[in-house]
Structure formats: structure tokens, C-alpha cells
Amino acid sequence: MHLMYFTEQPMSAYPQEEGEKFGYTALLFPNKFFDPVAASRLYQERLEEYLYAEEMGVDGIMLNEHHNAPFCMQAKVNIFAAILAAMTKRVKIVLLGNPLPIADNPVRLAEELAMIDLISKGRLVSGFVRGGGVESLATNANPAYNRERFVEAHDLIIKTWTQPGPFRWEGNHYHFRVVNPWVLPLQKPHPRVWIPGVVSRETIVWAAEHRYPYIILNAPLEECKKIWQLYDEAAARVGYKAGPEQRGYLIRCHVAETEEKAIENAKQFMWMQGEFTGLTHPLWAAPAGYLGEWARRPLAEYRVGRRKQTMPPFEKQLETMSIIAGTPKQVVEKLRIIIEETRPSILALWGNDGKVSHEDSMTCIRLLGQEVMPALREIGEKLDLKSPFEANTPVSLACTPPHELMATAAL
Amino acid sequence: MARTWIEEVAEVAGGKISFLQGGTGEPLLILHRDIGNPGWLPFYERLAQRFTVYVPSHPGFDKSDRPDWMRSVRDMAIVYQWFLKTLQLRELYGVGLGLGGWIAAEMATMNPYLWKRLCLVSAMGIQPTRGEIMDQFLVYTTDYIKAGFYDQTKCDELYGKEPDIDQLVRWEINREMTTRIAWKPYMFNQALPILLRGVDTPTLIVWGREDRIAPVNCGERYMQALPHAQFVVLNRCGHFVEVEKPEELAMLIVEEFGREPARS
Numbered sequence: 001m002h003l004m005y006f007t008e009q010p011m012s013a014y015p016q017e018e019g020e021k022f023g024y025t026a027l028l029f030p031n032k033f034f035d036p037v038a039a040s041r042l043y044q045e046r047l048e049e050y051l052y053a054e055e056m057g058v059d060g061i062m063l064n065e066h067h068n069a070p071f072c073m074q075a076k077v078n079i080f081a082a083i084l085a086a087m088t089k090r091v092k093i094v095l096l097g098n099p100l101p102i103a104d105n106p107v108r109l110a111e112e113l114a115m116i117d118l119i120s121k122g123r124l125v126s127g128f129v130r131g132g133g134v135e136s137l138a139t140n141a142n143p144a145y146n147r148e149r150f151v152e153a154h155d156l157i158i159k160t161w162t163q164p165g166p167f168r169w170e171g172n173h174y175h176f177r178v179v180n181p182w183v184l185p186l187q188k189p190h191p192r193v194w195i196p197g198v199v200s201r202e203t204i205v206w207a208a209e210h211r212y213p214y215i216i217l218n219a220p221l222e223e224c225k226k227i228w229q230l231y232d233e234a235a236a237r238v239g240y241k242a243g244p245e246q247r248g249y250l251i252r253c254h255v256a257e258t259e260e261k262a263i264e265n266a267k268q269f270m271w272m273q274g275e276f277t278g279l280t281h282p283l284w285a286a287p288a289g290y291l292g293e294w295a296r297r298p299l300a301e302y303r304v305g306r307r308k309q310t311m312p313p314f315e316k317q318l319e320t321m322s323i324i325a326g327t328p329k330q331v332v333e334k335l336r337i338i339i340e341e342t343r344p345s346i347l348a349l350w351g352n353d354g355k356v357s358h359e360d361s362m363t364c365i366r367l368l369g370q371e372v373m374p375a376l377r378e379i380g381e382k383l384d385l386k387s388p389f390e391a392n393t394p395v396s397l398a399c400t401p402p403h404e405l406m407a408t409a410a411l
Numbered sequence: 412m413a414r415t416w417i418e419e420v421a422e423v424a425g426g427k428i429s430f431l432q433g434g435t436g437e438p439l440l441i442l443h444r445d446i447g448n449p450g451w452l453p454f455y456e457r458l459a460q461r462f463t464v465y466v467p468s469h470p471g472f473d474k475s476d477r478p479d480w481m482r483s484v485r486d487m488a489i490v491y492q493w494f495l496k497t498l499q500l501r502e503l504y505g506v507g508l509g510l511g512g513w514i515a516a517e518m519a520t521m522n523p524y525l526w527k528r529l530c531l532v533s534a535m536g537i538q539p540t541r542g543e544i545m546d547q548f549l550v551y552t553t554d555y556i557k558a559g560f561y562d563q564t565k566c567d568e569l570y571g572k573e574p575d576i577d578q579l580v581r582w583e584i585n586r587e588m589t590t591r592i593a594w595k596p597y598m599f600n601q602a603l604p605i606l607l608r609g610v611d612t613p614t615l616i617v618w619g620r621e622d623r624i625a626p627v628n629c630g631e632r633y634m635q636a637l638p639h640a641q642f643v644v645l646n647r648c649g650h651f652v653e654v655e656k657p658e659e660l661a662m663l664i665v666e667e668f669g670r671e672p673a674r675s
Contacts, residue, residue: 028549137548144590283551288586300579303551 001380002387003373004060004094004348005053009046011070012355013038026069026280027134045358056369060092062348067138078112085120093120096196097127101149102139107179110160117185127194128154133285144289149173161190189399208234211397215248224342239405244385245393248346253324255331255367266325268354273311328371336379345385416451423494426476430467434459439504441466442511447473447585454657461665471588484592488517504668505529520606528668530615533625533650538599542626552582559650561621569654607636614640615667619648
């Protein structure tokens with residue numbers, strides 16, 4: 001298994017009552033409430049925690065990116081990736097990921113990622129995302145062309161990495177006279193691409209059709225089964241049998257020395273959920289054209305109150321294992337169920353968020369790395385859950401040898 | 412009362428354009444707003460007493476097919492030239508409402524002999540120097556539309572106090588198409604004021620004084636750009652002039668379009 005540590009990097013040091021008064025804490029929530037002194041401290045703490053996570057034995061550090069909202073301080077995922085490329089020695093740097101549609105220059109993105117791969121000596125996993133609706137609005141990227149830009153930017157980056165330049169790119173949304181960057185990734189044929197998500201069926205199918213691992217972001221277990229079915233069917237259509245090496249899962253999981261302490265800190269995940277769903281304007285989350293035609297009616301029903309989207313209370317989320325909290329022994333038993341049910345080879349543990357102190361975050365990381373993850377590896381071995389690295393899976397369908405495809409197609 | 416209008420379809424640029432047609436007399440084209448065409452309005456009926464009125468739904472709006480290739484309001488204006496050719500309409504009167512006003516203005520810059528006379532009603536298309544055009548993409552469509560009315564009862568009469576799901580879905584379809592062609596820069600073309608100087612079509616510009624969507628200053632800028640324009644601002648009226656003041660607006664248009672000669 002590939003076991004990662006994740007945090008949203010919340011900018012928790014802002015007056016929460018101001019957010020509640022304003023009604024939303026995204027996009028238009030005034031940035032006069034941003035506290036640069038606290039933010040600088042928080043960045044230092046997160047960096048220290050990432051370095052400690054490597055020391056404690058995690059396989060990967062997962063990073064992400066969001067804009068105009070205090071729930072995530074990473075306005076450019078490649079910045080922290082570059083820092084970790086230089087400051088860590090062993091961990092995979094897993095970007096989940098760069099929001100492609102908001103990039104006006106995918107070639108430059110390909111260059112940045114190549115630099116990160118070179119500096120880290122080939123430890124980059126380059127995930128790509130569509131970005132949320134707020135990302136489109138904050139960067140003024142037309143949401144109606146979000147998916148088209150995602151696909152075209154991806155194709156251009158892969159071509160930049162794999163086909164010798166110079167070449168010309170005259171696409172639908174991107175146009176380049178010369179693509180010939182003087183920096184290319186160390187990993188061949190190119191760094192691994194993983195695709196995180198939970199909302200769009202189109203993205204699940206697209207990931208499967210490219211043989212890219214799909215990382216389910218904390219969806220309920222029942223939902224996971226439907227996602228894997230969709231993924232597996234798409235994989236079979238293009239000629240390979242999907243397995244654990246294409247399956248990833250992100251789960252909120254806080255560990256402490258005592259159960260009481262762990263549960264107390266895990267309540268901070270609710271702060272995050274309030275930020276993410278409760279206090280984000282539904283319109284900004286799904287601007288016009290961002291989702292497919294299927295979304296028009298549900299969004300309208302939501303608008304008139306006929307459809308509700310409410311987060312279950314904390315206790316319910318603990319019960320359904322949407323949030324896991326406890327001592328190492330307690331969380332291992334719950335994670336065992338999740339692993340057995342969903343059979344992922346890539347597992348990201350979302351350890352700390354909200355206002356969990358730096359000290360408690362460090363304890364959580366130590367317990368995750370030294371006690372929880374070794375036990376999970378044993379479970380993974382028993383279930384034969386080999387990560388893409390262990391199974392040496394081709395990085396994509398395009399890079400899969402034809403004979404292998406024919407063999408799997410016959411299955 | 413018997414229906415005085417018909418619904419037709421024209422094949423244009425590889426897609427269907429749905430349009431309403433009613434009345435008798437010289438042809439008059441009405442180009443609707445970004446929220447779509449709400450149906451055969453009393454304002455259209457009033458004009459149909461004097462003109463043959465055509466009200467197409469823009470490509471991608473209401474029942475008209477969405478042209479996936481279309482990226483700009485200029486593309487839209489060109490498709491409308493094609494639409495007019497299909498209907499064999501050469502010189503005609505034009506009324507552009509909001510986004511439709513922007514399209515009509517672009518059409519005028521492409522073909523200065525197209526419009527006999529033109530009326531632009533709270534038209535988008537030119538960046539105001541004072542204030543900003545309200546950004547519909549940051550608010551719910553219902554809030555956007557409410558902001559466009561000075562008298563909320565007129566809004567309720569047209570759409571009901573709580574618009575139903577089907578109406579919300581229709582607005583969403585229209586908002587998607589608006590996103591596709593007018594996202595950035597939002598609701599204006601920086602070249603338009605310069606190009607309009609070459610248009611000598613007599614133009615009536617009408618605005619509601621309490622327009623919270625397109626500032627009155629947009630109308631003033633149209634006045635500055637168009638060599639033969641006159642400007643009328645209606646009191647106690649918001650953005651949706653044709654719904655709030657249908658009679659006054661129709662009278663202004665009939666009077667203006669009835670003047671001879673049509674062109675100086």
C-alpha cells in the first residue's frame with residue numbers, strides 16, 4: 001500500500017464570527033480578515049509537520065490547492081511541492097492536484113512540474129483536478145469550458161513531457177507557436193498521474209479510460225462501491241482489468257494518545273465541513289456550465305429548498321466512519337473495515353485540520369507513522385493491495401504495452 | 412382572446428433558431444435579454460399592432476439549439492445576419508433589450524444599412540465609466556432578475572412570487588449560454604464604442620432611471636458613441652423596461668420609428 005499524510009492547511013486564525021456574520025467564507029469573504037503574521041506561523045508549522053511525517057515513515061505527502069477561502073492556505077500547490085522536493089529525501093510528493101482549467105499556460109505548468117520532479121529526484125506524483133467552482137470564479141476561468149480545458153491542458157502537458165520538441169500546439173483553448181521547454185521530468189515515460197474526485201461521473205470514467213488511479217475523497221462506503229463499478233466498467237471497455245492499484249481513498253482520521261483527546265480534536269473536522277459546504281455559497285460551488293446538464297434540475301431543486309444538503313452531525317459521521325478518531329489501535333480496526341470494503345492500494349489519511357494545535361498535530365503524525373501505518377501495511381499485504389509503485393503499473397493506458405492490453409481484454 | 416402570434420423555427424448555422432412572429436406591417440426584430448425570452452409579452456403585442464414583429468430566441472437560449480462553437484457576442488451577431496437572410500429580411504427596424512441590445516449594436520457595426528431605425532433598451536455592450544454592470548454569475552438568477560425591477564409586483568406578475576423548477580432550469584440553460592459568450596470581459600466589448608461612431612442609424616436609447624443591473628451611464632456612453640442617437644430615461648423604472656413600462660416604451664418606439672426619413 002501507499003500511505004499518505006494530508007491536511008487542507010486551514011488558515012484557522014481568522015475571526016470565525018465574522019465568517020458567520022457574512023454568511024459565507026469563500027470568494028467574497030473580505031480578505032481584511034486574513035492575518036499575515038498568523039499565516040506565516042501556520043506555514044512554518046505545516047512545513048515542520050510534513051518533514052516530521054517523512055521522519056515518522058509515511059510514504060507520501062498529499063498536497064492540494066484552493067483559492068479565496070480560509071479552509072485551505074495553498075494558493076499554488078507547486079510552491080509547497082517545490083519546497084518539499086528540496087527539503088524531504090524519501091516521500092512521494094503527491095499533488096492532488098493542479099487545477100488545470102484555471103491554467104492559461106499548461107506548458108509552463110509542465111515545466112514547473114518537471115522542475116519539482118528533478119529537484120525531488122523523481123518523487124513527484126502529478127495529480128490533476130478541474131478545481132471547484134470558486135477556483136473558476138476566483139481566477140476568472142470560464143466555468144462553461146472547464147472540462148474542455150481540463151482535457152486539453154492534460155493532453156498538452158503529457159505531450160510536452162513525452163514527445164520531443166519543438167512542436168506546435170493549435171488546440172481549441174490553448175495555442176502555442178513553440179512547445180520545446182528546456183526542462184523535462186526525470187521519471188520516464190512521465191510522472192504518475194492520479195486523479196482525485198467525488199462529484200463528477202465524467203471524471204471517474206475519464207480517469208479509468210486513461211488508466212489513472214482515482215482517489216475517492218472521503219465519500220461514504222456505499223458511494224465508493226458505485227464509483228468502483230463505474231471505474232471498472234470503463235476500464236474493461238478500454239481493455240484492462242482495474243485493480244487495487246487504480247484505487248485510492250482519502251479518509252479523515254485523527255489519532256491521539258487517548259480516545260477522549262482524539263475525539264475532541266476530530267471535532268475540528270466539522271469546522272472544516274462548515275467551511276467547505278455550510279458556508280460556501282452553492283452558486284459559487286457550481287457556477288453556470290461548470291457541471292453537466294444533469295446538474296441543472298438538482299441545483300434548481302436545491303435553490304427552492306426542495307433538496308437539502310446537510311452534513312450529518314459529528315456523532316453520526318463517527319458512527320458511519322466518515323470521520324475516524326481514537327487511539328492507534330482503535331483507528332486501525334476501523335480502517336481495516338474501510339480497506340477490506342473498498343480495497344484501495346493508495347490511502348491518504350487526513351490527519352489534522354481546523355484549529356488542532358501544532359503539538360497535537362505532531363503527536364497525530366507520530367502515531368500515524370509509527371503505529372497506524374505499519375499495521376495498515378500488514379493488512380494491505382494480506383489483502384494483496386499493491387500500490388502502483390509496488391505493482392509497477394504502467395503510468396497510463398497510452399503507456400501500456402499492447403500485448404498486456406490484449407491479455408487483460410481477454411479476462 | 413385568440414392567439415395573435417405563431418411559433419416558427421429557422422435552420423441557421425447548423426442549428427435551429429426558434430422564434431415568435433406576430434402582427435402586420437414592416438418587419439421589426441426584437442432581440443431579448445440574457446435571461447431569455449419570457450414569451451409573447453404585452454410589449455410585443457403592442458408593437459405588433461404596427462409592425463410584423465419577430466422575436467427569436469438566441470442560439471443556445473430557450474428552445475434554440477446551442478452552438479457549441481460559439482464564443483462571443485460577435486459570433487451571435489453574425490448568426491443573426493444569417494437568420495435575417497434566411498427569413499429574407501433586408502432592411503428592418505430593431506429593438507435590442509439588454510444583451511439583445513449589445514447584439515443589435517454589433518450587427519449595426521457590421522452592416523450599417525441593416526437597421527432602418529434602432530432602439531436600444533438598457534443595453535449591455537459598453538463598459539460604464541461610472542458604476543459596473545451587475546455580475547449575474549455571482550448571484551442566483553432569481554436575485555439578479557429581482558434586482559432588475561423597480562416595481563417587484565411586475566416581476567411577480569410575470570414569473571410568479573416563487574418561480575417553479577422548470578423556469579429555474581430554463582434560466583440556467585440561458586445563463587450557461589451567456590457564460591459561454593460573455594464571461595470575460597463581462598458584458599462589454601472594448602471596441603464597440605469606437606466602431607459605433609461609424610454607424611449613422613437613427614437610434615433611440617431608453618433606460619430605466621433605477622436600473623441596478625446596467626448603470627444609466629452605459630446609456631450615456633451609447634449616446635456619446637452613436638452619432639444619431641437620442642436618450643430617454645424613464646422614472647420609477649428598473650432594468651426590465653419592456654415589462655415595467657411596456658406601454659410607454661412601445662409608444663416611444665412607434666413614434667420614433669414612424670418618423671421620416673428614417674436615415675439622415
